[in-house]
Amino acid sequence: MQRTSPSTSLAALEGRAVSAWFGSHKVLDRVSLTMPAGAVTALIGPSGCGKSTFLRILNRMHELVPSAALAGEVLLDGEDIYAPSRRLIDARREIGMVFQKPNPFPAMSIYDNVVAGLKLTGKRVSRSEKDGLVESCLSRAGLWKEVKDRLRQPGGGLSGGQQQRLCIARSLAVMPRVLLMDEPCSALDPTSTRRIEETIGELKSEVTIVIVTHNMQQAARVSDFCAFFLAEQGTPGHIVEAGPTTAIFETPQDARTSDYVHGRFG
Numbered sequence: 237m238q239r240t241s242p243s244t245s246l247a248a249l250e251g252r253a254v255s256a257w258f259g260s261h262k263v264l265d266r267v268s269l270t271m272p273a274g275a276v277t278a279l280i281g282p283s284g285c286g287k288s289t290f291l292r293i294l295n296r297m298h299e300l301v302p303s304a305a306l307a308g309e310v311l312l313d314g315e316d317i318y319a320p321s322r323r324l325i326d327a328r329r330e331i332g333m334v335f336q337k338p339n340p341f342p343a344m345s346i347y348d349n350v351v352a353g354l355k356l357t358g359k360r361v362s363r364s365e366k367d368g369l370v371e372s373c374l375s376r377a378g379l380w381k382e383v384k385d386r387l388r389q390p391g392g393g394l395s396g397g398q399q400q401r402l403c404i405a406r407s408l409a410v411m412p413r414v415l416l417m418d419e420p421c422s423a424l425d426p427t428s429t430r431r432i433e434e435t436i437g438e439l440k441s442e443v444t445i446v447i448v449t450h451n452m453q454q455a456a457r458v459s460d461f462c463a464f465f466l467a468e469q470g471t472p473g474h475i476v477e478a479g480p481t482t483a484i485f486e487t488p489q490d491a492r493t494s495d496y497v498h499g500r501f502g
């Protein structure tokens with residue numbers, strides 16, 4: 237039976253010695269990072285240091301780029317998502333992604349947008365189960381009250397912030413264990429941004445979250461852990477420092493971390 241309540245099975249994600257290339261251009265060098273279960277980890281650093289590439293490696297999207305290559309391991313709850321026995325589709329279902337620009341199916345109804353990913357699960361779902369799932373996912377994404385009376389209207393008719401929360405609801409419908417978010421608020425106004433940040437805070441007890449953000453205030457507000465990436469003078473991106481967000485912001489060990497989080501470069 238389709239579960240309509242939040243998953244209880246929280247999982248940590250761990251990158252071990254992850255390196256990445258586009259053709260012969262190496263963009264990440266042996267990045268290791270644990271993203272603890274039930275917490276928000278923020279990936280921060282200047283443009284081009286490999287944050288999005290690392291994020292896309294975490295759910296096997298990097299391999300979609302024809303020239304892309306990678307080395308290392310990504311462990312979900314201790315199991316390598318790149319192991320030959322693991323299917324790509326399972327990694328995508330267990331590790332969801334929300335993108336910078338909200339990307340609902342614009343002509344599809346709000347209801348159908350939420351359940352659009354269900355075919356990934358391969359399970360047959362009854363109408364009443366779908367109804368329950370739609371309500372549960374929209375509620376958890378903080379959108380139910382605003383759309384419950386217009387579920388049959390197109391997703392493209394919502395505001396940008398509502399569309400992003402619809403995309404979060406769509407991701408939640410396949411019961412992911414991890415939600416990756418690539419600058420999810422960069423296309424949104426401050427009020428919508430705050431609303432998404434609240435949603436992140438509400439979701440982290442049920443799904444592990446990894447977020448890329450350029451906004452240091454946002455990283456400080458929403459994350460429990462932070463990893464500071466840097467690619468110096470054409471060298472591949474690497475992690476300078478990672479740890480609890482309070483330590484990264486208040487007592488960084490590396491002067492480059494301090495300079496970056498205090499807005500002195502990048």
Ligand SMILES: Nc1ncnc2c1ncn2[C@@H]1O[C@H](COP(=O)(O)OP(=O)(O)OP(=O)(O)O)[C@@H](O)[C@H]1O
Nearest residue numbers: 258263281282283284285286287288289290301450
């Ligand atoms: N599809 C691609 N093909 C070739 N090179 C790429 C591709 N995507 C990214 N790169 C390169 O990989 C490096 C890392 O890019 P990436 O987007 O991961 O950095 P980022 O830290 O997320 O940057 P930003 O903060 O600007 O989004 C950059 O040098 C970039 O030019």
